[in-house]
Amino acid sequence: MIFSKSLVAFLFVEATIGLLFIFSFYFAYMILTRWNFNSPSKLQYTLEKRDYFVSLILYFALSTKVVLLPFFINLLNSLSEKLPGAMCAAGVVSANEYGQILLTLKVVIIFISGTWLILNAKDKLEVNLPYIKPRYYLYLALFSLILLELLIEYLYFTNISTEEVVLCCSALYGMSSAGLTLPFGLDIYGVLSLFYATWVLLFLSYIKKYLLINTIANIFYLVLSFYALTYFFSTYVYELPTHKCPYCLFQKEYYYVGYLLWGSLIGGSFYSIAGFAVAKITKFKTDYLYRNSLILDTIFIAVCTLYVVAYYLKNGVFL
Amino acid sequence: MNFFKFASLTLVRNLSKNMVIFLFFTLFIFVASSFIFTASSLQNSLDDELKRQPDILIQYKKASRNHPIDNGIMEEIKEIPGVEKVYERVFGYYFFDTANKYINVIGVDFLDDEQEKQIKHLYKGFDLKAFLQEDNMLVSSAVKKLLEQYYYEKMFNFIIEDEEPKKVNIYGVFDKKANLFLNDSVIMDTALAKEILGYEENEASEIAMIVPNKLEIDNIVQKLLLITPSSKIITKDNMFKYSHELYDYKGGVFLTLFITAFLGFLVIFYSQASSISGAGKKQIGILRAIGWSINDVIKWKMSEAMIISFVSFLSGVLLSYLYIFLFKNNIFVSIFLGSENVYKDIALEPFFDINSFVILFFITVIPYLASTLHPAWKSSIADPTEAIK
Numbered sequence: 001m002i003f004s005k006s007l008v009a010f011l012f013v014e015a016t017i018g019l020l021f022i023f024s025f026y027f028a029y030m031i032l033t034r035w036n037f038n039s040p041s042k043l044q045y046t047l048e049k050r051d052y053f054v055s056l057i058l059y060f061a062l063s064t065k066v067v068l069l070p071f072f073i074n075l076l077n078s079l080s081e082k083l084p085g086a087m088c089a090a091g092v093v094s095a096n097e098y099g100q101i102l103l104t105l106k107v108v109i110i111f112i113s114g115t116w117l118i119l120n121a122k123d124k125l126e127v128n129l130p131y132i133k134p135r136y137y138l139y140l141a142l143f144s145l146i147l148l149e150l151l152i153e154y155l156y157f158t159n160i161s162t163e164e165v166v167l168c169c170s171a172l173y174g175m176s177s178a179g180l181t182l183p184f185g186l187d188i189y190g191v192l193s194l195f196y197a198t199w200v201l202l203f204l205s206y207i208k209k210y211l212l213i214n215t216i217a218n219i220f221y222l223v224l225s226f227y228a229l230t231y232f233f234s235t236y237v238y239e240l241p242t243h244k245c246p247y248c249l250f251q252k253e254y255y256y257v258g259y260l261l262w263g264s265l266i267g268g269s270f271y272s273i274a275g276f277a278v279a280k281i282t283k284f285k286t287d288y289l290y291r292n293s294l295i296l297d298t299i300f301i302a303v304c305t306l307y308v309v310a311y312y313l314k315n316g317v318f319l
Numbered sequence: 320m321n322f323f324k325f326a327s328l329t330l331v332r333n334l335s336k337n338m339v340i341f342l343f344f345t346l347f348i349f350v351a352s353s354f355i356f357t358a359s360s361l362q363n364s365l366d367d368e369l370k371r372q373p374d375i376l377i378q379y380k381k382a383s384r385n386h387p388i389d390n391g392i393m394e395e396i397k398e399i400p401g402v403e404k405v406y407e408r409v410f411g412y413y414f415f416d417t418a419n420k421y422i423n424v425i426g427v428d429f430l431d432d433e434q435e436k437q438i439k440h441l442y443k444g445f446d447l448k449a450f451l452q453e454d455n456m457l458v459s460s461a462v463k464k465l466l467e468q469y470y471y472e473k474m475f476n477f478i479i480e481d482e483e484p485k486k487v488n489i490y491g492v493f494d495k496k497a498n499l500f501l502n503d504s505v506i507m508d509t510a511l512a513k514e515i516l517g518y519e520e521n522e523a524s525e526i527a528m529i530v531p532n533k534l535e536i537d538n539i540v541q542k543l544l545l546i547t548p549s550s551k552i553i554t555k556d557n558m559f560k561y562s563h564e565l566y567d568y569k570g571g572v573f574l575t576l577f578i579t580a581f582l583g584f585l586v587i588f589y590s591q592a593s594s595i596s597g598a599g600k601k602q603i604g605i606l607r608a609i610g611w612s613i614n615d616v617i618k619w620k621m622s623e624a625m626i627i628s629f630v631s632f633l634s635g636v637l638l639s640y641l642y643i644f645l646f647k648n649n650i651f652v653s654i655f656l657g658s659e660n661v662y663k664d665i666a667l668e669p670f671f672d673i674n675s676f677v678i679l680f681f682i683t684v685i686p687y688l689a690s691t692l693h694p695a696w697k698s699s700i701a702d703p704t705e706a707i708k
Contacts, residue, residue: 005355005570009678012578016689023693049700052613056692064685071677078674081563124614 090169098156169245268296326622348635373527387522407523426512592694604706620695
């Protein structure tokens with residue numbers, strides 16, 4: 001078991017959000033089972049009012065979660081001091097099998113609750129709340145994910161051993177690791193060309209309004225970006241060809257650039273996926289979501305490329 | 320934005336009721352942030368101090384107690400490549416029997432440039448020649464006060480086993496800035512300190528070395544283990560790690576207790592926000608009747624809660640900042656440093672770290688807002704026709 005100030009605060013806030021969800025679950029359950037817009041009963045009238053409460057809680061939960069995610073990353077970085085062998089969050093995340101799952105889950109929860117809120121805003125524009133059923137099915141998924149997240153958080157933090165030596169990022173991602181596995185059997189230049197090609201595809205599909213292609217390309221872009229950032233662009237940020245790590249980017253030495261890079265990448269994918277989901281469920285146009293997505297994806301690729309260009313201009317060679 | 324303006328106006332309208340919440344909440348934040356400020360300031364000063372410490376220390380332990388170390392091994396250590404400098408350090412507690420207090424005796428080699436520089440920094444107008452001519456010592460203001468209580472104005476008699484009492488003159492009182500670490504200390508020449516602490520001439524408390532290249536440290540530690548296999552070797556990294564762990568632990572324990580207390584307090588917030596007076600109900604009824612939607616009322620109520628919590632948060636943090644860093648010897652220091660030995664005369668170095676600020680925000684403002692969600696919704700859905708009747 002590991003213990004620190006930030007950890008206590010973090011778990012407390014997470015528990016508060018979990019509690020709010022449990023609090024609202026009864027309301028949501030009633031809405032799902034008893035909702036009938038055409039009924040003039042008192043119950044229906046109450047349910048309509050309860051819908052406001054559930055959306056209020058979701059709104060609060062999402063805003064807190066978005067603020068909490070960078071804090072969580074920072075917490076992981078600060079915990080690395082306590083674990084033997086860990087130099088950054090990479091070691092802390094890999095300290096047991098729950099770390100990676102937890103990080104993924106956090107991003108998924110932000111995606112779903114964000115989509116839920118956009119859907120909610122669209123729903124409130126209509127008189128008869130036509131999208132309430134899909135909204136509450138989504139809520140059910142979110143509710144179970146939040147509970148699962150709490151459970152995994154508990155398991156994760158109680159199972160970090162301060163005795164066992166964990167791996168540092170260069171052992172996990174660096175040259176020496178046997179785990180240097182790029183997708184589709186490509187080498188790093190293959191990944192890079194795919195990465196840039198995907199961005200072009202994103203751009204074209206946005207101009208031509210092929211929204212399904214845009215969303216699929218965005219998911220592809222997210223995966224490729226992970227590899228491109230970890231195995232190629234990060235070395236330019238660290239200015240060291242052997243230092244490959246997606247987490248050290250968040251540290252002070254590199255001006256916290258990780259928050260910008262990962263923030264824009266995750267934000268870009270979120271808008272595209274949410275845009276697709278909302279367009280599928282409702283009849284509203286979601287072009288502005290795709291526009292946001294393209295802007296954020298472009299920020300990501302521009303910052304990454306700038307690091308390489310700046311390095312080349314400064315030193316006259318590539319790494 | 321309009322909601323914020325309206326909310327601030329309605330808050331002023333119910334001033335007495337909102338004032339109570341505001342004051343309570345401010346008090347809570349004041350206590351928590353005082354603690355956090357104290358902890359992070361102490362931590363920061365300690366980190367600064369540790370940076371000035373030597374890179375490697377060797378101690379000799381017997382039954383895990385500190386034991387004098389033979390300084391003969393210094394010759395051997397000097398031969399290790401990468402070690403720039405090796406020196407002995409002498410310190411220990413002298414028990415002042417009459418007062419039932421401990422005085423920390425620190426020996427300093429005044430002929431060593433680096434150590435002398437640090438002393439000069441502590442005491443303005445330090446004259447080395449005059450100091451070394453007789454048995455002199457520098458004392459902290461707290462020790463000076465203690466000695467004066469027992470009428471030792473100019474000198475002090477250290478009682479040494481099997482020998483005559485050793486008379487040492489008080490040369491001066493060193494700078495108060497050093498009080499955090501040297502509050503109960505006196506500084507004197509190494510040879511004199513050894514005599515008072517009962518060390519032989521070839522003995523020291525620990526052996527310190529300076530290693531300019533940090534990458535060499537692990538290597539040198541391996542070589543030191545060959546020279547003295549049984550001694551304890553402490554690197555600077557160990558010191559940092561230990562100090563951070565200690566403060567983080569104490570801070571975590573306090574936060575856990577604080578959260579427990581705060582949870583109880585939230586129930587009061589909750590019930591207070593839930594109970595709406597007849598006039599309040601009428602107010603919401605009128606607003607709903609003139610066309611406000613449920614969402615508007617919720618926004619207004621949440622804006623009220625945000626204004627209260629943010630203003631309380633800022634004023635609580637500001638007050639505690641002033642209290643902790645302007646007033647000497649605040650009560651929170653004793654939680655960390657204890658208060659059993661000599662009188663404390665400590666002023667904390669102002670220090671503000673954003674992480675502590677964020678933690679404080681998370682454990683106070685977020686739960687407060689969470690506790691007002693349900694009341695805000697509850698008041699917004701009241702039937703307007705019922706309310707106005």
